[in-house]
Amino acid sequence: MAAPRRSKRLVRELLRIVLAFLLLPYVLIPFYRLDFIHPVSTLMLADLAIFQGYDRQWVGFDEISPHLVRAVMMSEDGQFCSHMGVDWEQMKGVVDDALAGEATRGASTIPMQTVKNLFLWNSRSLIRKGLELPLAIFADAIWSKKRTMEIYLNIAEWGPGVYGIEAAARYHFKTSAAKLTPSQAALLAVSLPNPIERVAGKPGKGMKRLAALVDRRAKRSGAYITCLYE
Structure with missing residues (x-):
């Protein structure tokens, strides 16, 4: 027995x-609402665990170039200001494509990517997505839109061991997050889905074309960014 x-x-x-x-x-999400808390991502913790280390210097939202904020939003989540953590229209389209046997597109919002980076893992799985959705809704309810964007831009990966927009700006363009130009911002924004292969500081022709499209969208983004800039 x-x-x-x-x-x-x-x-x-x-x-x-x-x-x-x-x-x-x-x-942790209510705790991270406090401005003086600078959370780290699971990838950053993994780098520490294998004694690799990482480069990250936290900067506040107002210390980040608006060009970068607009470019990232229009590249990653154009409805950021209007949804409540999850873009259900985009999510429905992904589900419909999957049921039809078609290739699915990304539907992750910035809140979804932020909670994934903070608490979950990178590989695609239904389990991870099932954990990610309620976390994104909860985070969006607790954090302001500015705080969500601030956290996201300070934990996003922009190269091997390069995390956060300040480290990324210095690594790729030898400048600060506050001084990024529109073209630099667009290149950084389009590198986000795969920053190891898409190197913002050394873009190929395809990446330059995509960055130019994002730059045009960012310059016309006034109606979409009212939750960040009044």
Whole structure:
């Protein structure tokens, strides 16, 4: 009888650990609302765990070039100001494509990407997406839009061991986040989906064309960014 009891205790302990893992982000999200808290991503923690280290200098939202903010928003999440963490129209389109057997497109919003970077992992899976959606909705309810963007731009990866827009601006363009030009901002924005292969400081022709399109959208983004710039 001792062995079955030990097995039950082990299962209970494992369930407690899993539950704690699931609930921890909901405890940390209100904590991260505080401006003086500078959270790190799971990728940054992984770099520390393997003694690789990383480069990140936190900057406040007002210290980031509006060109960069507009470019990232128009490249990554054009409806950022209007949705509540999840763009359900985009999500419906992905589901419809999947059910039809077609290739699916990305539908991750900036809140979704932010909570994924903070608490989850990168590989695609239904489990991760299932955890990501409620976290994004909760974070959007707790954080202001400016705070969400500030956290995202300070934890996003922009190269090997390069995290946050200040480190990215210095690494790729030898300037500060505040002084990024529209063209530099657009290149950084389009590199976000794959910053290891899409090197903002050394763009190819295809990347330059995509950046030019994002730059044009950013310059016409006035009606879309009212939650960030009045």
